[in-house]
Amino acid sequence: MYLHEHDAKELLARYGVPVPAGCIVGMDAxxxxxxxxxxxxxxxxxxxxxxxxxxxxxxKVATREELDAGVRSILGRVVKxxxxxxxxxxxxxxxxxxxxxxxxLDAEAGGVRVIVSLRGGMEIEAVAATEIRSEVxxxxxxAIADCVVRLAMGYAPAAAQALREAGAQLANAxxxxxxxxxxxxxxFLRADGSWVAGDAKVVADxxxxxxxxxxxxxxxxxxxxxxxxxxxxxxxxxxxVVDPAGEIGLLTTGAGLSMMLIDxxxxxxxxxxxxxxVRTGGFRGDPTRLVNVLKWISAGPKVxxxxxxxxxxITDLGEFxxxxxxxxxxxxxxxxxxxxxxxxxxxxxxREVFAGAGIALYTDLxxxxxxxxxxxxxx
Numbered sequence: 001m002y003l004h005e006h007d008a009k010e011l012l013a014r015y016g017v018p019v020p021a022g023c024i025v026g027m028d029a030x031x032x033x034x035x036x037x038x039x040x041x042x043x044x045x046x047x048x049x050x051x052x053x054x055x056x057x058x059x060k061v062a063t064r065e066e067l068d069a070g071v072r073s074i075l076g077r078v079v080k081x082x083x084x085x086x087x088x089x090x091x092x093x094x095x096x097x098x099x100x101x102x103x104x105l106d107a108e109a110g111g112v113r114v115i116v117s118l119r120g121g122m123e124i125e126a127v128a129a130t131e132i133r134s135e136v137x138x139x140x141x142x143a144i145a146d147c148v149v150r151l152a153m154g155y156a157p158a159a160a161q162a163l164r165e166a167g168a169q170l171a172n173a174x175x176x177x178x179x180x181x182x183x184x185x186x187x188f189l190r191a192d193g194s195w196v197a198g199d200a201k202v203v204a205d206x207x208x209x210x211x212x213x214x215x216x217x218x219x220x221x222x223x224x225x226x227x228x229x230x231x232x233x234x235x236x237x238x239x240x241v242v243d244p245a246g247e248i249g250l251l252t253t254g255a256g257l258s259m260m261l262i263d264x265x266x267x268x269x270x271x272x273x274x275x276x277x278v279r280t281g282g283f284r285g286d287p288t289r290l291v292n293v294l295k296w297i298s299a300g301p302k303v304x305x306x307x308x309x310x311x312x313x314i315t316d317l318g319e320f321x322x323x324x325x326x327x328x329x330x331x332x333x334x335x336x337x338x339x340x341x342x343x344x345x346x347x348x349x350x351r352e353v354f355a356g357a358g359i360a361l362y363t364d365l366x367x368x369x370x371x372x373x374x375x376x377x378x379x
Contacts (some may be wrong), residue, residue, distance in 0.1 A: 001204045001229045002048035006088040007218055008202035011183070014214065015173035017166075022090035027075055029270055037091035037215065039063065039178075043070040045077065045084040046225075050201065055079045060092065081244070085225070093196055098186035099159060100124055100132075101166055103144060105180045111136040112174070114147045116163055120153060120186035120198075144171035162187070162195040178208035206232055235289065237279045239296060246273030248372060249297030249306040249336065250318045251290075251324075253278045253315075261309055261365075268369065270376075273300045280315040283323055290327035294334055308340035309365065309370050317342050318349025325357045337375060341368035 009019040014367065021036035024046070035041065038264045045057030052058050057079055067089065077084045083274060106113040115134045119127045133151040137143045140247045148167025152160040170182050181203035188198045206229050209216045216233065224231035228240045238255065242262060250271060252258040255277045269280035274297060283289060297303055321342075328334050341362045344348055354361045362368040 001206050001215075001219070001226060002038040003202045003204060004046040004048060004086065004225060005044060005219075006046055007202055007222070008200040009088075009197065011177065011202060011214060011218075012170075012173055012197060012200055015169060017169050017173060017200075018194070019194055020090045020093050020198070022088050023085050025071055025075075025089055027085050031064070031071065031089070035064075035067075036089060039067075040092045041067055042090045042092055042302070043067065043074060044088045044090060045074045046082055046086040046088055047079055047082040049080045049082060051081070053315055057172070066252055073359065074265075077214075080081065093188045093198060094190065095188035095196075095198075096191045097159065097189040097197070099163060099195070100127075100183075100185045101163060101170065101187055102185070103149070103174050103179075104179070105139075106136055111138050112144055114144060114151065114167075115166075115301075116148060118159060120184075123254035125186055128240055139175065139258070141171045141175045144174065145212040145221060158193045159189060161193060162189050166195060169291060177212060178205050179203065180205050183331050190257065209233055223282075235292060236282055236288065238275065238277045239293065241273065241300070242275050243273060244300070244303045245270055246271045246300060247302050247304045247376060248272045249303045250274055250276050250298060251278065251293060251297070251308045252276050253280050254309055257309070261307075265366075265369065268373070270369070270373065271302075274304050279354075280310065280312070284301065285319070285323075287323040287327040287330065290324055291330045294327055295333045298331060298334055298336065305372055305375055306338045307368065308338060308342070309368070310340075310342050312342065312344030312346065315345065316349075317344060317346035318353065319346065319364060320351035321350035325353060325359075328357070339368055339371050339375070341365050342347045 013019050023032055023036055040062045042270050043059045059066045061070045074084055074087050098120040100117040102115045103317050104113050110173045113136050117132045119131055135147050137147045145168040149164050152163040174182050183201040184197045186198040188196045204215050219229045219233050221224050231239050250272055258275055258277055262272045265350050338359045340359055351361055360371055
């Protein structure tokens with residue numbers, strides 16, 4: 001779960017990480033009478049994506065009039081497919097240097113990758129590899145903090161001390177909050193040696209929400225800004241809109257198989273609407289999960305067909321087919337054609353149920369995809 005910068009900073013501040021004073025302003029809200037500082041300020045559009053500065057949704061303003069204009073010019077903009085519905089108004093920070101520090105889970109390396117650099121800011125990707133220091137350590141607060149100490153050796157005293165302090169505090173937050181990524185870029189170093197997180201990118205582990213009350217509360221209270229995470233928290237499975245203009249709604253199970261299907265459809269110049277791991281083991285004879293999925297897919301403005309792809313192990317396809325047909329009847333106005341590819345336990349029973357419901361059933365995925373293409377072309 002990629003946190004908005006405002007929420008990331010609020011979370012890190014709980015662990016003692018210094019952040020600039022800031023407040024949030026929504027679409028229809030007026031500027032607060034009491035602002036984070038007397039000015040100047042930075043206005044930052046809040047979306048779950050990087051590159052906001054280059055996209056023009058981060059602006060520095062000096063007066064209240066400029067601030068109001070800056071806020072209104074950013075709110076409502078669409079950047080990287082995301083609509084800016086909130087901005088953070090933040091006190092400007094005077095600094096003598098911009099540093100960089102990050103910690104991320106590196107599954108391939110089997111640990112936490114720690115990265116530091118004396119050069120941070122918008123052009124971090126262009127910094128030469130020789131100017132970036134990195135090491136992988138085990139997932140442990142002390143190990144991560146000690147790693148930052150090693151990486152900062154040889155830097156100017158003020159920068160090294162600031163990174164050591166940041167390393168200890170961020171390591172604590174990273175482990176305690178069960179995060180997948182913390183990136184502070186830039187990390188402002190002030191002339192007096194103090195430091196502050198100028199920007200914060202935080203990715204939380206959705207699987208840890210049950211153990212992380214602060215993150216759980218964030219998702220519950222800000223569900224409109226964390227739709228996919230809220231769906232998973234409330235319904236117990238993953239559903240993500242991958243292309244708002246997609247034409248093919250996917251009813252699938254298995255994260256890996258579902259992602260592979262999306263790749264295959266795109267390779268065939270078809271446009272999937274959503275990713276889904278419906279987790280058939282959670283049905284327990286109840287079609288509610290399928291009813292919700294069909295409602296969400298039907299809400300896609302360009303969706304013209306539903307492709308079902310279920311590879312059953314312990315799942316009984318006979319039960320699945322009966323629940324799906326029942327769910328289709330429970331969704332008001334559901335008229336999308338359905339093409340299904342099923343394989344595994346209970347296929348014969350599923351074939352009988354689908355035949356009675358007029359649903360095309362295939363056991364070969366290529367044939368099912370070809371049928372989807374044919375229907376899209378003739379529709």
